[in-house]
Amino acid sequence: MTGGRTAGSARRGRPELYTSYEADSALLNTRPKRVAVLLIVALAVIVPFLLTDNVLLILATAFVASIGAIGLNLVTGYAGQVSLGHAFFLGLGAFTGAVLSGDPDGRTVGLGMQLLVWLPAAGLVAAAAGLLVAPFAVRLRGLYLAIVTLGLVFLGEHLFREMQFITGGVGVGRPGPVPELFGFRFDQAGEVLGVMLTRNQKMYYLMFVLLLIMAVAGRNIARSAIGRAFAAVRDRDIAAEVIGVPLTKYKALAFTISSFYAGIAGALLYTVIGVIEPGSFNLLMSVQYIAMVLIGGVATISGSIMGAVFITLLPRITREVPKFLPFISGGATGGGILNVFQLEAILYGLLIIGFLIFEPRGLYGIWIRTRNYWKGWPFSY
Amino acid sequence: MTDFLQALISGLGVGSIYALLAVGFVIIYKSMQVISFAQPALLVTGAVMVSYLRFDFGLNFWIALPLAMVLTALLALVIERLALRPMIGKPVFVVAIITIGVDIAVRVVVNRFIGLGARQVGDPWGLTIRRLGAVVVQERYLWMMLITAVVVSLLFAFFKYSRVGLAMRAAAFDQETALAQGISVGQVFALSWAIAGALAALAGTLAGTRAGIDQQTWVLGLKALPAIILGGLDSVGGAVVGGLAVGVVEAMVSRYQGAYFPWLGQNFSLVSPYVLMLIVLMIRPYGLFGTPEVERV
Numbered sequence: 001m002t003g004g005r006t007a008g009s010a011r012r013g014r015p016e017l018y019t020s021y022e023a024d025s026a027l028l029n030t031r032p033k034r035v036a037v038l039l040i041v042a043l044a045v046i047v048p049f050l051l052t053d054n055v056l057l058i059l060a061t062a063f064v065a066s067i068g069a070i071g072l073n074l075v076t077g078y079a080g081q082v083s084l085g086h087a088f089f090l091g092l093g094a095f096t097g098a099v100l101s102g103d104p105d106g107r108t109v110g111l112g113m114q115l116l117v118w119l120p121a122a123g124l125v126a127a128a129a130g131l132l133v134a135p136f137a138v139r140l141r142g143l144y145l146a147i148v149t150l151g152l153v154f155l156g157e158h159l160f161r162e163m164q165f166i167t168g169g170v171g172v173g174r175p176g177p178v179p180e181l182f183g184f185r186f187d188q189a190g191e192v193l194g195v196m197l198t199r200n201q202k203m204y205y206l207m208f209v210l211l212l213i214m215a216v217a218g219r220n221i222a223r224s225a226i227g228r229a230f231a232a233v234r235d236r237d238i239a240a241e242v243i244g245v246p247l248t249k250y251k252a253l254a255f256t257i258s259s260f261y262a263g264i265a266g267a268l269l270y271t272v273i274g275v276i277e278p279g280s281f282n283l284l285m286s287v288q289y290i291a292m293v294l295i296g297g298v299a300t301i302s303g304s305i306m307g308a309v310f311i312t313l314l315p316r317i318t319r320e321v322p323k324f325l326p327f328i329s330g331g332a333t334g335g336g337i338l339n340v341f342q343l344e345a346i347l348y349g350l351l352i353i354g355f356l357i358f359e360p361r362g363l364y365g366i367w368i369r370t371r372n373y374w375k376g377w378p379f380s381y
Numbered sequence: 382m383t384d385f386l387q388a389l390i391s392g393l394g395v396g397s398i399y400a401l402l403a404v405g406f407v408i409i410y411k412s413m414q415v416i417s418f419a420q421p422a423l424l425v426t427g428a429v430m431v432s433y434l435r436f437d438f439g440l441n442f443w444i445a446l447p448l449a450m451v452l453t454a455l456l457a458l459v460i461e462r463l464a465l466r467p468m469i470g471k472p473v474f475v476v477a478i479i480t481i482g483v484d485i486a487v488r489v490v491v492n493r494f495i496g497l498g499a500r501q502v503g504d505p506w507g508l509t510i511r512r513l514g515a516v517v518v519q520e521r522y523l524w525m526m527l528i529t530a531v532v533v534s535l536l537f538a539f540f541k542y543s544r545v546g547l548a549m550r551a552a553a554f555d556q557e558t559a560l561a562q563g564i565s566v567g568q569v570f571a572l573s574w575a576i577a578g579a580l581a582a583l584a585g586t587l588a589g590t591r592a593g594i595d596q597q598t599w600v601l602g603l604k605a606l607p608a609i610i611l612g613g614l615d616s617v618g619g620a621v622v623g624g625l626a627v628g629v630v631e632a633m634v635s636r637y638q639g640a641y642f643p644w645l646g647q648n649f650s651l652v653s654p655y656v657l658m659l660i661v662l663m664i665r666p667y668g669l670f671g672t673p674e675v676e677r678v
Binding site: 082135136139140142143144146147148150151152154155157158161162283287290294338342345346348349350351352353356357360 | 415416464467468471473474475477478479481482483484485486487488489490492493603606607610614646647648649651652655656658659662663666667
């Protein structure tokens, strides 16, 4: 990684002097980035011993949601192809994972395979479906495409409702995928390397490692030739084609990669939650992922993760609100002006509106502004 | 044959609701080049207002309906002013997402007023049935067609003959040139939202006849999307045709699919508009009456 850099003596005092493209577009191209990533990873590794199981489960869910959000950001943020159909691909992944790993003697179809098989398969099945959407993406753009992908969500909901031997039917559902790797169960408490871990601690570590892999992969896609082609397509698709970016190929690729991420995230999400309800892959789920991308930061990987963590923690935060605001009721049926679930839904809406109007770059943008402020402090620039 | 005609009439009835909604979508699209995903929220808002005006204030249905349309138009104006106007010049996708946010927020509040069960809108037709020869139809479908026909004709006349309508067409054609001619494009935006809001309120009320409205009624608002795609995003006439087509296809599928294609599953009719939309888009990417986009680099 240091290949393109000049010798130490020439760089002294000029840490951001790059003499090659490789060094400039490296994964961790500045020292603060290297230190910060190391610190965050270290923190994430010790966190399971500091927090309660309850919170760990939410964090594990947030990590999985991050994978899905990165996927959506690749197609919508980097490649500029608006997709409201993310829920459909999440659903495909979830059910593929559940079918492959499920109990062969259960009420719904199951093949009893292990994590190493079902996880890639979940991604691949969703990716194949993403490839099928590509012809529409090539022919349409903008809002026409958004509506087509919206239609996909409704068709998917119908499909999941009807295929009861796979999905278990609306309101009933089926067990989620079983995270079993060569006989090791991530969903049961047990001893690992001499340390006793609970189910949620194991889940947390599994999801964290997978997120790390998928995030680095996503970052690599974004900073490579593929990512640059995506950006060209996003900024002006005809101009991109004129300068030699094959439009069909890259639009198809964007949807395929994004759906792969969605499939993986879908399967993992219901590994954490435990039960898949076929009615949950609706428009609201798609909007949640759109919200993660927009609130986190369009066309950034770290922003996707921030957005996903924020949106996943939102219900937990709103649950604390009734303690401070007496007119918000805690229960589903209580009095007051709103209950917490309604408050949560309204917050989704208002946060999306607020971020788009006031900080279009999302949480990532807030971070950039804070960073730039302190970079020049106490001077204004 | 009787079956077919009955399905056709109920399809045209429901289709005229879609047509009203679709015209609202198209009017907003033509003025701002944005699809408003807030239409479903305005639809339920209007219907709930009729319901409350009718039962809690004891107004006549024919007074409550126009009043609710005006109130919903006002709400649409407020939404446009607060959430949409600051976004002028931003990418259309971003603006569309904002309308999704508006939709979610408004619907939560409206759901609070609907409550858990269904709320009647207190229409004068109820269960009344008409016999036209051997064909038995619900009277409400005939009213839906009539009301839609009148409203849409008035709108066409408005766009064609009034000064404001002309201004709206000019702004839709070219905003900058319209501005240069002294047309307030901002007012055109506001007016298009108000019209779309009123149409949504009307559509919602018509949809709530007989069975009432509940927390799931809003999904109907999204059925108008296949209709506008079918007709082409920027064609008001296309929206009417698309809406009627979607209604008829839905009714026909629900009537005959069980007998001929049972493997498609129950309630396939509810998603059939989307299938129709996908097929049309593969053949004509800009709908039946839409203008193909010509881009220069």
